[in-house]
Amino acid sequence: DIQMTQSPSSLSAFVGDRVTIACRASQSITNYLNWYRQKPGKAPQLLIYGASTLQSGVPSRFSGSGSGTDFTLTISSLQPEDFATYYCQQSHSAPRTFGQGTNLEIK
Amino acid sequence: EVQLVESGGGLVQPGGSLRLSCVASGFTFSNSWMSWVRQAPGRGLEWVANIKQDGSEEYYADSVKGRFTISRENAKMSVHLQMTSLRAEDTAVYFCAREEEVGRQWLSYGTYRYFYAVDVWGQGTTVTVSS
Numbered sequence: 052d053i054q055m056t057q058s059p060s061s062l063s064a065f066v067g068d069r070v071t072i073a074c075r076a077s078q079s080i081t082n083y084l085n086w087y088r089q090k091p092g093k094a095p096q097l098l099i100y101g102a103s104t105l106q107s108g109v110p111s112r113f114s115g116s117g118s119g120t121d122f123t124l125t126i127s128s129l130q131p132e133d134f135a136t137y138y139c140q141q142s143h144s145a146p147r148t149f150g151q152g153t154n155l156e157i158k
Numbered sequence: 159e160v161q162l163v164e165s166g167g168g169l170v171q172p173g174g175s176l177r178l179s180c181v182a183s184g185f186t187f188s189n190s191w192m193s194w195v196r197q198a199p200g201r202g203l204e205w206v207a208n209i210k211q212d213g214s215e216e217y218y219a220d221s222v223k224g225r226f227t228i229s230r231e232n233a234k235m236s237v238h239l240q241m242t243s244l245r246a247e248d249t250a251v252y253f254c255a256r257e258e259e260v261g262r263q264w265l266s267y268g269t270y271r272y273f274y275a276v277d278v279w280g281q282g283t284t285v286t287v288s289s
Binding site for chain 2: 082
């Protein structure tokens with residue numbers, strides 16, 4: 052099975068900051084990489100697929116990059132609704148493993 | 159409106175069984191892979207299982223293989239998760255999810271790369287395994 056590892060596990064930032072979250076796969080997944088945001092008490096929301104393509108309706112402050120085993124999610128200017136937990140997920144093969152999550156907190 | 163509604167959660171003793179169900183509406187159910195994803199209290203997301211559109215393929219996380227079975231009834235627009243030999247570590251909110259082809263990439267050698275992701279989630283149903 053492919054293991055997904057995110058870093059950092061938690062992160063504190065101010066509204067307006069630029070933040071980057073990393074995700075590493077245990078083997079190459081080309082660009083079969085999704086990013087989700089989960090607000091407290093809610094179901095997750097798809098942000099990015101194919102490592103870098105924004106899902107319809109997702110604000111342009113979100114961007115993704117990477118290929119092979121190393122990927123990043125960047126939020127260019129944090130908004131209050133962005134303080135949440137972020138997960139990467141590989142869609143290269145089953146089981147469709149998630150990273151352990153990155154909790155983004157307001158400073 | 160595209161919607162997934164789960165049911166069947168509850169309190170069960172270790173070693174017991176439970177069957178979760180999810181009813182879909184607002185989209186062509188028989189065209190979609192369907193998945194179950196769970197989240198233990200205070201923990202991250204864990205992908206559990208998924209099933210192909212016609213039910214011909216099923217995949218499971220190692221943590222549930224041999225104990226859980228995913229199935230679907232396209233005529234009833236529903237997907238199920240039969241859980242047996244339940245353990246305390248199975249305690250979680252279980253989300254029903256639609257895994258859809260969300261995009262494709264044209265490759266230089268004349269084919270496409272297809273991207274799948276969960277684009278619709280249910281509200282979740284809680285399973286508690288405890289004596």
